[in-house]
Amino acid sequence: MTFNRRAVKTARLTLRPLKPSDYPLWFDALVNRFPLQSKWDLGPVAPEKCTPADFIHLIKRHKEMAKKDDWYFYGVFENHTGQLIGHVDFDIFSRNTHQFANFGYQLYNRHWGLGYGQEAAAAGLKIGFKQLKLNRLEAAINLDNHKSIRLVKAIGMEEEGIKKRYWFENGKWTDHLIYVTNPEHLGLKPNNPF
Structure with missing residues (x-):
């Protein structure tokens, strides 16, 4: 299954798959994050783990997973500066008569507090329904991740x-709060799986 994965622009952001020329932006986004801001944050990555070869391997893996219709990644780029500031992703759970995926999102901590997370996530929903032809997107959120709960609402x-x-995380199975949406919630036509 192949989808037309084109860039999506909002007022301040562009969401699109990564390409090889994005390496300096990716390096900056990972290495120059602020120290951990919360338990949901990732913090900075060591420069030696962010080599050009690592990036090419990452892009190759993204393409392979998309080709298999398993998982899709869209980098979130700030239009004015061009910086990579986060991402949205889609973990395909089922196709055929279900057409649904887990919807993930992350805004890198240097860019918190500016409304970018909400803008990127809203655009991500449209990508899921318009480009990936899904019928149901669900966000699985830790029960105490109040910022993420506010965002999906x-x-x-x-x-x-x-x-x-x-979800198995940090060495144990954890409960998650599930938030969902479908094309009709966004005023879009439902996708026909056949």
């Missing part, structure tokens, strides 16, 4: 409930 996702022992 702000972009119109609806709380569906708690899935027990849903």
